[in-house]
Amino acid sequence: MITKYLFVASMGLASLFSACQSAAPTHDGGSLDSTALQAISEESYKANVAQLASDEFLGRKPFTKGDTLAVNFIADRFKELGLQPANADSYFQEVPMVEVTSKPKNKTLNFQGPQGSINLNYLDDFVIGSRKLETEITIPTTELVFAGFGIVAPEYKWNDYAGLDVKGKTVVVLASDPGHYDKNLFKADTMTYYGRWTYKYEEAARQGATGVLIIHDTKAASYGWDVIRSGWTGPQLDLANNAEPKTAFEGWLSADAARALFKIAAPGTNLVEQALKPGFKAVPMQVSTTITLQNNLRYATSNNVVAKIEGSKRPEEVIIYTAHWDHLGVGEPVNGDSIYNGAVDNAAGVAALFEIAKAFKAAKVKPERTVLFIALTGEEEGLLGSAYYTDNPLFPLRKTVANINMDAFNPTGETKDVSVIGYGQSEMDNYVEHSAAKFGRIVQGEKNPSSGGFYRSDHFNFVKKGVPGLFMGSGNTYISTDTLALNLRKEALKGRYHAPSDELDAHWDFNGILADIRLFFDIGYTLSREKTFPQFKEKSEFRELGLKRLTK
Template sequence: MAHKNTFILSVLSILGLSCQERQADHSIATTLDSVALSAITESTYSQYVNQLSSDEFLGRKPFTKGDTLAVQYIEKQFKELGLSPGNGESYFQEVPMVETTSTPTEKQLIFQGKEGSLSTTYLDDFVVGSRLLQSDIQVKDSELVFVGFGIVAPEFGWNDYEGIDVKGKTVVALVSDPGKYDKTLFKADTMTYYGRWTYKYEEAARQGASGILLIHDTDAASYGWNVVRTGWSGPQLNLVDNVEKGKTTAFEGWISSETANKIFALAKLPSDIRDKAKKKGFKPVNLAVTTSIHLKNDIRKSSSNNVIAKLEGTKRPDEVIIYTAHWDHLGIGEAINGDSIYNGAIDNAAGVAALFELAKAFKATQIKPERSIVFIALTSEEEGLLGSEYYTQHPIYPLQKTVANLNMDAFSAMGATEDVSIVGIGQTEIEDYVVRSAKKFGRTVHGENNPSSGGFYRSDHFNFVKVGVPGLFMGSGKNLLSQDSILNTQRKKALEGRYHTVDDEVTADWDFQGILADIRLFFDIGYTMSLEKSFPNFKAKSEFKTIGEARLKK
């Protein structure tokens, strides 16, 4: 630990008073503000994370007591830090949602073929639910159709629904997109939005299907079946606007990879049918297999809250830089070794605590931000990025005056790294700020390790991107500064496998120095923007460049 602390101190010791230089026609903070950076401390940060991820907050699931406790705690911290309310006189933006708990009437789902049947078990083999605002959902004898990836993408010359009518049928689809398996297709191993489960649900509804079952694959999804089992069962939240007929199928769900193989065998399809679907020219296949779904829906309408605070800019207060982190997690679920509270320390008490540290740093700056800095703790990220979706559809600050969104989600507790990763690299000009700021700290920049996981579409910045606001999702790199290989191996082993489990808690295995280094980097990126007059946009090859340019012309 000593050599890492020495590194941090050596960086801070050479920091000078913040200054501004003219490059092109806008000012750039070329040195670091040592006073502001020193306001970011392990003592307060660790207190925030420990508190927010404690059992007291009951896993912070929206629509529960943990929701009320979490938003009240965040509001209290914003007030104590001297930040102004971010929504007029209030720190809250109400997000109206509907909670639907879908329960199969039978724990066995039967798939009937011409020469036999297959019985599968709820949670072990399949997970299914419905977003429709109906208490009773019945789909009888629905024919299954294998639609490959379930993608319609004219720009890539791809249509998995070509030549088939799936109205009233159940489509079965692979996760991810073709580029994961053939680097000449789509964006190679960088997943497009077409690879996200949300898109596949949306497209199935557009095609008129009665239901959709996604085939889980740990590598392609980048998470195990346990995440499907816990994340897609029990109460599910949606924005009220997203549960209308025509926007969703009657039911949506997942089947395990093993279950899919058994269904294909029941349909007497070749064992390599999945591989065939990964090649251009694949045609959808009627499986000659049917299934019936009967669900009971318990429906409850209510609201959760985004928690919003701001630090007003000195010269251009109408222009805003928005820092976000989602406060919600999974609440109370299946007990594992006697523990049923999903505390969500890394995901994402760590990000919310960073909002507080950033606020401290901006308050301490020697030259105050010229643009306003807005801090938003978002609700319902775990339910499908709902808090950020609601905000971007009902923005408090005009989108054309929103400079950028800097999003923090799931920091690494492995320790300080020489490098830093950008999720979805090549998308926005914010990356240029990352490179410039990282250089001040002696850090290098690269893309994420697993671009095929589609991380760029899986956190709250993406909803800002969809409306034309450049967003940044950034994390620690992989080149640890610590040379203690034994300790590094032990820590990695201890921290692995905590995602969406009851083990996502603060433990003695955490090394806070990497998180603090990343928060300092996030600060400098936003602080640099706050002293400028220009607006970052999207990169030339980004699919969002046109909408980004249109936003600024409004």
């Protein structure tokens, strides 16, 4: 759960912050720097995506040969572009990690209940593992408790753990948050952090639970079981110095497995339906199981790749562009292909860093603030590279103006509109609108706010530290009138998320990607010539964090 600071704004503090707040860009940014924009090239962009997403890079998983190839390639590109190293004289920021390969000792789990017993199969019915840094974890017996959504949210008057002692027990919880089911609860269709799987694991650990199992639902989670099966198995990374409390095991149940589990549990009337309503009380299922996990631990370091263009007037103030370089490596074969190349996710974003750097270097008026470019590690493993950077920043966070994060571009075509993930959170929205207008584009909120996209990429670690983060992409209104070609591209590119088929091929249309890159550049370029610091908006749950950050 995001820490919320209590903040009382006195007149003195209001005066202090007034110079740092801006509702809109203050420079005369009505015109575009054509020289800078012309530096953004389809040819070089495509070449960099092709290289990063090639089979040679083996899916760019940290701790593998693909890691070394990727970070060296990125550092070399930064040097070639004339960017300065950002970590003293180095282009690398080492990120100490531990790789945990966690598997159940048995491929089936037996559950005993008052209405019978069932055996669930690993991968097909459940996924389970542990982030405990122990080689073997044995839980002789643990009782299951259905704890609704597994949420404690005082501001929404919701507490699924009220009066419940889960020490030694395993909590079974639903995906997402109550607003997904009842638009009068929480933020309706817009998922809160309480709906994220990361929060559910964290809260179960805070409550002292032995384990936690999330019931998968494709609509609520916004991805299918195949993503669970591939993403939560095999080697998993964590920060080596991560001292946050953890349950002994974490996992997921398929929807069918959960239904089977409820059938053998103590009789209850529509427990899931009851859990969707305020006032739900957790229910012991009277089901038990025995779990033994075996962990293989490997300690090593990965790297964030860091480079900068120093500001001409206020070099101590920094605007940070980020894109994660990592993907899923070599995994379970799909149609004979086992390399998860990650072209859209996120070779596309890293290649955009290079194009934006080229534009800044070519700009007629140089940035007054420093522009920092970070290719982050470990995003797919839980936003690890950005978590490490925000805990160990190269520039003080109180001097960090904003984070502009690029994670996956839309290769299906150019759109008139722009979609801002987490629209309404900060004054970065105003900068998007200001720059979009120059290109004749309009700004919309995110397409699927129930997916919790605002909490699912690297900008969120900056947000948790009080730094406004921008995460955006193309919209829904396509410029092309050739609907047949557009639909053929969409069909050809469908289903590639976290799959070996996420490759660069002839189906890609680069017009929309380049249009979005130009927009990303202009937003940061506008910020780079200002003295103001954009803030979180008044109704944002991160506003107090943002104001507090500036006083540190």
